[in-house]
Amino acid sequence: MFSLKLTHQALPLLTSNFCDPYEIASFYLGDYQDSNMEDASPRTDSSTDADTEDKMSNQLQGIGASDGSDKSRDQKTLRRLAQNREAARKSRLRKKAYVQQLESSRMKLTQLEQELQRARQQGIFISSSGDQSQSIGGNGALAFDVEYARWLEEHNKRINELRGAVNSHAGDGELRIIVDGVVSQHDDIFRIKGDAAKADVFHILSGMWKTPAERCFLWLGGFRSSELLKLLINQLEPLTEQQLLAINNLQQSSQQAEDALSQGMEALQQSLAETLAGSLGPTGSSGNVANYMGQMAMAMGKLGTLEGFIRQADNLRQQTLQQMHRILTTRQSARALLAISDYFSRLRALSSLWLARPRE
Template identity: 75%
Template structure:
């Protein structure tokens, strides 16, 4: 009888041993596959985020480029408009806003004043640049005083022009339609609030002596009182006008009795005549505030004060341009 070879048994055992997996090996294979899947999903999310970031950056660059282009277009349009206005003034197309033309139509009066204000502002900016150069060059007090007086006289000129323009169209001057939108937000009776200007200067002109601080504080207080009185007067006028106009409305129609209607409208027109007086008083208050401020401050401080006032107004005008040129999304 033939014997079973031990070699054959050993071979069979080796084969079984080679194909038999340990209990944890199957789980290890599945775990490796899951990790690779998560890594792949994570890579895809990262790629998507990077793509989204690149797209957002691209859109941001395009918006910035469009915004810069709009600003440049606005600047070119403004330059072109200023050139056209300058040519128009040189050709004498617009009516001068001198006192002898107070009976011109309101439309022509408004246009004339807008043109004169544009000319005034151009000259004002030139004088301010001259003052700034003198301050930076540490000019003598005498030289500074000369430029300061020139600017103060120039302010008086615009108040005269406003008074003449108000005779033709007081609503145009009071509403500030000759100024930029941002400036109109801070408008008070056709101009700036003297108390607000003094408040601004008190923080920009340090250090001030105790006597100067007291003078500025008292001037601010008196200016505020005068402003309140004029504001209350305007409110009373508006209330009176509203009552007058409401009284002309009859129950039988929109205007009621013709004679009564005409009488009420005549009363309203008479009350509107006081608007010029309010504007004149407000401009007088502005002018007197600047003059008294100059008396309180030294020549060099007055120069700095005028620069602060001018820079603040320039920023308001620039803010209007930036706002109008902003991207519309």
């Protein structure tokens, strides 16, 4: 029966900070194994419990001491403790690296969750269904969504600044600087959309970067200028007769341009459908295959005109905002920009309420 007795001399080593718990356990285990090996070998003298206790106390107190017969065991013990210390050190390093990796992953996950929540609040819903228009395959759709999110965040800051200036009755000079900044920022989004349409025109045309409520009023990837002017007239009163006449003329010209673009879009869709229908029929012969390839090439060429429709529609929207800015006074322009922003903000809020509605 193996018996291990701790003396008052061994307690300081066990309670000190010098030895790692792994070292203490290995020391006891190694000593137990060595003693068993010695017990198994022939011996001419018997050791008493007192001798065993004295030997253990000497090992715990003076591992580095050398006193004749115990020198070999002390060296093995030192090597064992050194190996255990090295193993414990490496284990602590691995644990520290693992904890740091977990912390880094947690921070990245938190950042992604915040970005996703911000995107949802701003009306960006990135599909995971594998749709090409929402994939991350470098087609420009995701890049545009990110750019639009940044633009919208900056736009909200400018609108809050404009609202504060209007409420505080800022001077015309200060107010004009802020108004010009908001108008210039609208020009930025049209430029960003133009670049995105070159990469993925269907993404811009479908309006998947907008909220569901906004998509209900979508026309060629954006708002109808004529409808927006109708909403603004009631918000800008009182208007002079000259201003009212100019806005009505702008609204009518915008309506005519929108009708022309809509008719062109309908004609394109009809022509595209006829082109695709022309390639229908039994396949298998080389003539049918050649006809199919020719028809698809024609269809691809017609799809290329979609980018032109998006660009013309955005040009109309941009010109309408600029014309409105020239017709109105600085304070009227500020009120108009605030009304436009509030209108689209309410559409986004309506989408959030709709998506969060209770479902039976």
